[in-house]
Amino acid sequence: MSLSCLVIENARTGEGPLRRVVLGGDGRILAEPRGNIRTVDAKGRLVVPTLAEPHVHLDRAFSLALTGWNRTGLLDEAVERFVGSVDKMTVQALARGACRALGLLAAAGVAHVRTHTAVGGALGFRAWEAVETAASSVPEVEVRQVAMPLTSNLHHPEVASWVREAAARGAVAVGGAPWRAENPGAATRAAADLAAELGIGLDVHVDETDDPRMDTLPDLVAAVESTSLGGKAIATHCCSLAGRPEPVARSEAEALAQAGIAVLVCPVSNLCLQGRQGGMRGIAPVRLLQEATVTVGLGLDNLCDVVVAVGTADPLRAAWLLAIAGHLTGEEDLAWLGKVVVRENRRLCGLTDGLSPGDPAQVLLIDATSLSEAVALVPSRERLNG
Numbered sequence: 001m002s003l004s005c006l007v008i009e010n011a012r013t014g015e016g017p018l019r020r021v022v023l024g025g026d027g028r029i030l031a032e033p034r035g036n037i038r039t040v041d042a043k044g045r046l047v048v049p050t051l052a053e054p055h056v057h058l059d060r061a062f063s064l065a066l067t068g069w070n071r072t073g074l075l076d077e078a079v080e081r082f083v084g085s086v087d088k089m090t091v092q093a094l095a096r097g098a099c100r101a102l103g104l105l106a107a108a109g110v111a112h113v114r115t116h117t118a119v120g121g122a123l124g125f126r127a128w129e130a131v132e133t134a135a136s137s138v139p140e141v142e143v144r145q146v147a148m149p150l151t152s153n154l155h156h157p158e159v160a161s162w163v164r165e166a167a168a169r170g171a172v173a174v175g176g177a178p179w180r181a182e183n184p185g186a187a188t189r190a191a192a193d194l195a196a197e198l199g200i201g202l203d204v205h206v207d208e209t210d211d212p213r214m215d216t217l218p219d220l221v222a223a224v225e226s227t228s229l230g231g232k233a234i235a236t237h238c239c240s241l242a243g244r245p246e247p248v249a250r251s252e253a254e255a256l257a258q259a260g261i262a263v264l265v266c267p268v269s270n271l272c273l274q275g276r277q278g279g280m281r282g283i284a285p286v287r288l289l290q291e292a293t294v295t296v297g298l299g300l301d302n303l304c305d306v307v308v309a310v311g312t313a314d315p316l317r318a319a320w321l322l323a324i325a326g327h328l329t330g331e332e333d334l335a336w337l338g339k340v341v342v343r344e345n346r347r348l349c350g351l352t353d354g355l356s357p358g359d360p361a362q363v364l365l366i367d368a369t370s371l372s373e374a375v376a377l378v379p380s381r382e383r384l385n386g
Contacts, residue, residue, distance in 0.1 A: 003024065003025030003026055003034075003035045003036070004025045004035055004036035004037070004038060005022055005023060005024045005025050005030060005033050005034060005035050005036070005037055005038070005386065006022070006023040006038050006039075006040065006361075006384060006385075006386055007020060007021075007022050007023075007033050007037055007038065007039045007040070008020065008021040008022075008023070008039075008040050008042050008047055008363070008365070008384065009039060009040070009041050009042065010041055010042050010043055010044055011042035011044075011045065011046070011047035011365075012042070012044060012045065012046050012047065012369060012370065013046070013047055013048065013355055014339075014342075014370075014371060015335060015370055015371060015372075018044060021047050021355065021363060023361035023363065023384060023385065023386035024361055024386045025386055026361075026386070027360060027361050027385075027386055028357070028358055028359065028360065028361055028386065029355065029356065029357050029358065029359045029360070029361050029386075030357055030361075031357040040365070040384070042365060044369055045365060045366060045367060045368065045369060046365070046366040046368045046369065046370065046371065046373075046374055047355075047363050047364070047365055047366070048342045048354075048355070048363065048364050048366065048371075049342070049346065049353070049354025049355055049359065049360075049362065049363055049364070050109055050110065050111035050112070050354070050360075050362045050363065050364055050383065051108070051109050051110045051111065051112075051315050051341065051342070051345065051346075051364070052110070052111070052112040052113075052114075052345045052346040052348075052349040052351055053105060053110050053112070053113045053114065053299070053300055053315060053345065053349075054114045054234070054264060054297050054298075054299055054345050054348045054349050055114060055116065055203075055236055055264050055266060055297070055299025055300065055301055056101070056105075056113055056114070056115050056116070056299065056300050056301060056302075056303065057115060057116050057117075057301065057302055057303070057305065057307070058097075058098040058101050058102065058113070058115040058117070058131050058134065058143070058303075059094055059098060059115065059116075059117045059118055059127035059128075059130060059131055060082065060094070060097070060118070060127075060302070060305040060306065060307070061097040061098055061100065061101035061302075061303040061304065061305055062096070062097035062100055062101065062303065062304050062305065063089075063093070063094065063097050063305050063306065064304065064305060064306060064309065066085050066088045066089060066093060067081045067082055067084075067085040067305070067306040068081055068085070068306070069306070069309060070306050070307070070309065073272065073273065073276060074273065074276065075208060075209070075273050075307065078273075078306045078307040079180075081306045082118075082306050082307075083121075083150065085306075086121070086122045086123040086150070087122065089123060089126055089127065090126065091126050091129045091130045091133060092130075093130075094126065094127055094130035094131075095130040095131075095133040095134045095137075097303075097305075098130055098131050098133075098134035098135075099133075099134040099137050099138060101134075101303045101313065102134055102135065102137075102138035102141050102143070103138060104303075104313035105141055105313045106138060106140050106141050107313070108313050108314040108315065108316075108381075109364040109381050109383055110141060110313070110315065111140065111141055111142060111362055112141070112142045112144075112346070112349055112351060113141055113142070113143050113144070114144050114145075114146060114172070114173075114203075114348075114349050115131060115143060115144070115145055115146065116145075116146045116148040116175045116203070116205075117131050117145045117146065117147065117148055117166075118148050118149075118150050119147050119148065119149060119150065119162050119163070119165070119166050120149050120150045120151070120158075120159065120161075120162030120163075121149075121150035121151060121162075122150070123150055125165070125166075125169070128145060128166065128169060131143060131145055144170075144172045144349070145166070145169075145170065145171055145172065146171060146172060146173045146174075146175040146201075146203050147162070147163045147166030147167065147171040147173070147174060147175055147176075148175040148176050148177075149162050149163060149175075149176045150162075152176055152177045152178055152179075152180040152181040152187060153181045153182055153183075153187055154174075154176055154178055154181065154187045154188075154190040154191045154194065155181070155183060155186040155187045155189070155190035160190065160194055163176075163194050163198075164194075164198065167198045167200060171198075171200060172200055172201060172350075173195065173200050173201035173202060173203035173232075173234075174191050174192075174194045174195040174198070174200060174201070174202050174203065174204070175203050175204055175205070176191060176204055176205065177204065177205035177206075177208070178190070178191050178204055178206075178216065179204075179205065179206055179207050179208070179209075179214060179216045180205075184216045184219065185216065185219045188204070188216055188219040188220050188223050189219065189222075189223045189226075191204055191223070192220075192223035192224055192226070192227045192229055192233075193223075193227060195227065195229055195232070195233075196227040196228070196229060200232075201229075201232040201233065201234070202224065202229050202232060202233040202234070203233075203234040203236070204220070204234070204235060204236065205236050205237055206220060206235040206236060206237055206238050207237065207238055207239060207240040207241065208236075208237040208239050208270070208273070208274075209239060209240050209274070210239065210240065210243060210274050210275060210282070211240055211243070212240050212242075212243030212244045213240075214240050215240060215241075215244070215252075217235070217238065217241065217252045217255070217256065218252070218255070220233075220235060220261065221252075221255045221256060221259045221261065224259045224260070224261055225259050229260075230259055230260025230261070231260040232260075233259070233260065233261045233262070234261070234262045234263075234264055234297070234348060235256065235261055235262070235263050235264070236263070236264040236266065236299060237264075237265075237266060237270060237284065238263050238265075238284040239270055239274050239282055239283065239284060241253070241284050241285060242281070242282075242283065242284055242285045246288075249285055249288055250288055250291075250292060253285075253288055253289050253291075253292035253294055254292045256289075256292070256294050257292050257293045257294045257295075261294075262294065262295035262296070262297055262348055263284060263289055263294050263295070263296055263297070264296075264297040264298070264299045264348070265283055265284050265286055265296060265297070265298055265299070265322060266283075266298075266299040266300070266301035266318075267283055267298075267318055267321045267322040267325055267326075268300065268301060268302070268308060268310065268311055268312060268318055268321060269301040269302050269307060269308045269311075270282040270283045270301075271283065271321070271325055272308045272309075272310065273307070273308065281325050281326075282325075283322070283325060283326060286322065286326045286328065287326065287327075287328070290336070295344060295347075295348070296340055296344065297340060297344050297345050297348045298315060298318055298319055298322065298337070298340050298341055298344075298345060299318075300312060300313065300314075300315065300318055314378065315341045315345065316341060316374055316375060316378045317378045318341075319337040319338070319340065319341050319375045320375055320376070320378050322337060323337055323375055323376070331372055332372075334371070334372035334373075334375045334376055335370065335371050335372040337371075337372075337375045338370075338371025338372055338374055338375045339371060341375070342371065361385060361386025362383070362384075362385050362386075363383075363384050364381045364382065364383055364384070365381060365382045365383075365384055366379060366380075366381040367379040367380045367381065
């Protein structure tokens, strides 16, 4: 018997004219309908590939009962409480929160997640196993893990050994927060060296602070260039860049672009953590990065944990927040943010654009007529499969 296919008529796939999208019964997008045809009229609404989330922490989602609350709201206390609670972190306890988070992500239309998982030290690989357990329970979301050592000193041999074990378990990138190490420059270089040695990506937390004097971006650029990791390197947060003089910040942004380092902005967590003392907005200077042609992605980061007690599992809501906080509310700005969510996040996760023949037949029908409207309204959406 012939496989059926779902034909979505009168769909908008961006800012262009209406088109047809064909979801094949074999699980792939087709160039033309074939077999038994079912039809859906999109009525000019937006059809996009299922979303990809490039930066989240599933291993600590909904774990406040284990760590206690962050009383100061600052990153230092969050790290101290997390590390001090690892003895309570069983696979079962962490898997419950990760599974709940994955369910929320799936409901928002996310089908691929890149999660930063704590490894090593007293925690071992219990968090890693918890994420694997949760992923098996929510098969509609593909999960890839980034190795995030429990301590930031990636230049220490024992810490490097944790990363190597994570790579053996399937880590797609070397993570961590080398900017917090006792020797940030050495830790940054060690992280890049490990990524090159293991043949995986580099995906690190960078300068997540209000202090403009904390600046490891030049070290990161040098490390990426010396290891030929351009196009495989991501710097997340980069908050202190916003506090440096504009000519310095612009020069560093241009160096990031030239080195092929993408920047991931996490508006929910950085608006919560940063700016508590100096009144800064707490996020990297997005417009400056855009003007410097840096590849920009958008991450959800934390979901109701010791780092940030609020959160969202919806990438469009995170983009809505960034539009407000970053003064990106013009029509072109909103359309650009929509492209970041729909396209750049997928590329940063190593996925295709998602609507070409041969791509997975998994799309979202969004109750909006453009990408800019999708960001402005954060409307309802329906997942359609072939």
